[in-house]
Amino acid sequence: MREPAVPDSNGKQPRAGTGRPGLAAFRRAAQISSFSLLAFIIWNTKYPPGSFINPDFLFKLDPFVMLSASIAERVLLPGLALSAATLAVTAMFGRIFCGFICPLGAIMDFTSWIKKLVFKRPASEPEPSPFRHLKYIPLAAVMAAALFGHQFSWMIDPVTIFVRSFSMNVHPLANGAIDRSMEGLIKLSGYNESIDALYNAMRESILSQSSPSFPHSGTILAVFLAVLVLVFVKRRLWCRYLCPLGALLAIFARKTPYARTAEGCRENCRACRNDCRMNAIRGDGSYLPEECVLCFDCIGTCPWQKTSFGFRLPGPRAEKMTGGGTTMTRNRFLASASTLAICLMDCRAFAGAPEGLLRPPSSLPEEKFLNRCIRCGNCMKVCPTNFIHPADLSSGLSGIWSPRLNTAIGYCEYNCDLCGRVCPTGAIEAFLPATKWKKKIGMAEIDKSLCLPWAKGENCIVCEEHCPVPEKAVKLNKKTAGGVRLYLPRIDADLCIGCAICEFKCPVKPKKAVIIKPVGSRK
Amino acid sequence: MGKHIARKYTINRKGFISKSLGLIAAFLFLDHDRMKLNAAEEKLQPRKKRNIKTDADLAAATGENPSISTRRAVAALGGMPRFVKRGDVVVIKPNIGWDRAPQYAATTNPDVVEALVRMCVESGARTVKVFDNTCNSAAMCYRNSGIEAAVKRAGGSVIKMAKWKYIPGNFPAGSPMEDWPVYRDAVECDCFINVPVAKHHSLTGLTLSIKNLMGVCGGTRGMMHIGIDKKLVALAGFINPDLTVIDAYRVLLRHGPSGGSMDDVELKKTVIASRDPVLADAYAARLMNRKPGEIGHIRLGSENGLGSMDLSSARIKKINA
Known part of the structure; x- marks a missing residue:
């Protein structure tokens, strides 16, 4: 329970929430607008090119994803520049990304607002919990795995969790x-x-x-909901204790010039501590800047209007106000982080690389592809024929949610280059349609026991007429039988690019008479 | 007492949120099947062709500008106002089947479509709808064929067809097309103008106006290919286009219907207009050096009374535009 606020020395009763809400209102407005803008951008990511804002920038802003992919792949990804900007802003202002931009954070704040409306329980927080150190374990584990050449940030990156589910x-x-x-x-x-x-x-x-x-x-959906449900335990519980991106930003936010000051606090007031969604404030009014997401609620909450944010010089006062203190020992941290890293890498070793999956055009070779891909779902969202789908567990734990081609639902449009445009890490390399025409996604194979002209002597030619290759990769053998001219399709292996329109349009059901098989060159 | 009643009928924040969430949930799990059932009872009736007298049975205009040729050809029949009355809902059905640039002759020339839309608007049409059930993604076909932009320029409305608007057609019993789903807008209109591009097709030999009508059908395209000639003629008798304008400015001679190589394209610089789809197809077939009788659906259409493929007895106007 919240302790009653102590009266002022003049005997004046304080009133909670009378402080100026200016900055908090600004934060809320910024959060709502950046969330709506992001949702709009993702919603609108569709054909034609040029009609949408490329959503890849969101992942390029995310230093956790960009760093782990770059380290694991030993490349300097172009997104690193934007990530560096995020880190620089964080070093200046603190975890503004978490409070203002992160869409998962925004939706968690929205959920806890609903929760507050429904349950009307006054918020109450203890002293900053040592659990906050937990989030450095997944961060360290993913980075360690990256050093060994494996990228796992896709499992727990908050931006990815949100965008993928959206x-x-x-x-x-x-x-x-x-x-x-x-x-x-x-x-x-x-x-x-x-x-x-x-x-x-x-x-x-x-x-x-x-x-x-x-x-x-x-x-x-299950992962997204699981993170949201945590809100019902504690507001922003994910951000406080689990988020690896938050942990990475927290490292840069330990000594920010822009910081919170609460001077002349009344003894045992604790109004701001109880109201802090990040559990970043101590009972004495000091706070942990690396935990603060700059929601600015504490300004309005302070009954004495003693809380403010601003630039200040580092010095003894700063030390006093921000304080430190870690309860996690180095041994414990190293042990848990390395165990987790080994587990992550093991799951790849045991499951192995998924085999026999068709990948989007211009994808990197399988091993590199799985490593580079952050499973953000941009390619799946943008694909005009709904051809690209998240792989399920049947392709192994290491391949889950990676983009695979589902020939039962779509096919690759001959003139389309959208998936290459929206990939934030280059797992699908940006390409021109003309370069795609020279690469094979797979290879068509006709099953003569099912194909209408071959098996039943009925004319069809649907595969041939849809084949987008100008010289036609589906050739027709002409045969005259009983006065009827029959057209028997066969595949020209040199011309076929495996776009799968023939399989998608094949009228034979349920098993299609022409099927796209993966080709060896992708391995 | 009064307070009690007021309390009963006011809604608080908690109630509002839970009730609206409940409504949303109920809406999402709405019994969609019942809706489908209602739609299944509805059947589309065949379109009636308008009884219009034309100055010629067929007009063929040849010239450098496809837009001018289109206007001249329609004018030679008596002009668009004979076909389109003030306040009409007009459907123009070009071939937008493939995601190809106009020069590959896999889709109808956008200039021809634009000229037709303009003529309809000038004749006082209330709405000019342009659509086709495409083989590639509709958005890509409409855009890259140049037809979307052309129709918008001319003041028509481009319609990307919605799956649920295909409704079983009331074809005669025993017809090979019995209960085949047809797009509602294609039948519910005052005037239907069919605007195919003349090109090669590996199954039917050529794809002209009768074959172009496949683009108002739903169902599985592949199943349509089984016994295609009979199905096409039954469909043409169902839609009964009022006017057929064949774009033979560029024609695709090989690797149809989708083409994709300029080697297969030939310039014929001709636009054909006629009330009779069979006659128009027969003329276009001869233009492409094929005997009309060799093309299954043209012969069958002529035999079934859909139109006449007899070019020698028809009143044909040839125009140099």
Whole structure:
């Protein structure tokens, strides 16, 4: 329970929440607008190119992902420059990324706001918990694994967790719901012309023309919800104790010139400590700048209007105000971090690289691809034919959520280069359609026991007419039988690029008569 | 007492949130199947062709500018106002089937489509809808064929077809197309103008106006290919286009219907217009050095009374545009 605030020396009763809410309101506005903007950018990531803001910048801003991918792959990824900017801002102002930009943080704040509205329990926090040191363990483990050449940041990076789920779960559900309700509305209105025109305009702008679906995205939603549920234990529990990106930023935020001051605190007041979502404030009014996400709530909470933020010179006062103190011993930290790193690398060693998966065009060779890919789902979101899907557990723990091609749902558009454009780490190298035409995604194979002309003597040619290669990789053998000319398809292995339109359009069901098989050169 | 009632009917924040969440949840799990069932009862009736007298049975305009040729060819039949009345809902059905640039002749020439949309708007059409069920992604086909931009310039509306708007057509019993899903907008219109591009097709020999109508159908395209000629003629009799304009400015001679190489494209610089789809197809077939009788669906269309493939007895106007 919150202790009652102590009266002033003049006997005046303090009133909580009377401080100027200016900065907190600014933070809230910034958080809402950056979240909405991000959601809009991801929602709108679709054909045609040039009509959307490339969402790769979000991951390039994320130093945890960029550093671990760069270290694991021993390359200087172009995203490192933006990440360095994030770190520089953090060293100046503190974990402003967590408080202002992080979409997962924003949605957690929103959830805890709802929770507060519903349960109306006054917030109460203890002294800064030593659990806060836990988050350095996943950070150290992922970085250690990166040193050994394995990238695992995709498992626990907050930005990735949010964006992946937004693209795979939220967007398809919301898009489908809007589409369905418009369908119902139009039918109910007896195909009213103006509603129909509105629907058409919506399909030209906010709605996907064909509703995307991701059948194997349940685990993605589960991870996202699991992180959100933690909010019901403690506000921002993930950010306080678990987030590796937060840990990395915290290292840079230990001594920031821009900091909080609370001078002349009343004894046993603790209003700001109880209200701190990050559990960063001590009972005496001092705080841990590396834990603070600059939500600025403490300014408004202070009953005495004694809390402020500003630039200050480092010196003894700074030391006093911010303080340190670690309860985790070096031994414990090293032991747990190295154990986790070994576990992570082991899961790859045991599961091995997934085999037999089709990867997006212009993907790096399999081993490098898995390492470089952060499973952000940008390529899956942008693909105009819903061809790219997250791999499920059947491709091994190390391959989960990595992009695979699902020929039952889509195919690769001949003139499209979008997946290469939105990949933040270059796991799918940026390419021009003309270079894609020379690379094989896979190779078509006709099953003559199923193919209509081969097996039943019925003309079809659907694979041939859809083949986008100008010289046609599906050739037709002509045979005249019983006065009817029969066209029998075969694959020209030199021309076929494995775009899979033939498999997708093949009318034979349920097993298609032409199937794309992976080619050896990707290994 | 009064206080009690007021309390009963006011909503607090908690109630508001939980109720709206409940509503959203109920909405999401709405019984979608029932909605589908209602749609299944509805069947599209065949389109009636308008009874229009034209000055010629067929007009073919040849010239450097496809837009001018289109205008001349339609004018030779008596002009667009004969086909499109004030306040009409017009459907123009070009071939937008493939994600190819216009010069590959896999899709209808955008200039021809633009000229037609303009003529319809000038004749007082209320709405001019342009659509096609594409083989590649609709957004890519509409954009890269140049047709989207052309239609917007001319004041028409580009429609990307929605899956749920394909409704089973009430074809005659025993027709090979029985209950085949057809796009609602294609039938619910006052005037239907079919604007194919003339090109090679590996199954039907050529793809012209009758084959172009496949783009108003849903269902599995591949299944349509089984016994395709009969199906196409049944479909043409269902849609009954009022006007057929064949773009033979550039024609695709090989590797159709999708093409993709300039070696397969030939300039014919001709635009053909006719009320009779079979006659228009027969003329275009001969232009491409094929005998109309060799093309299955043209012969069948002529036999079934869809139109006439007899070019020698038709009143044909040839124009140098």
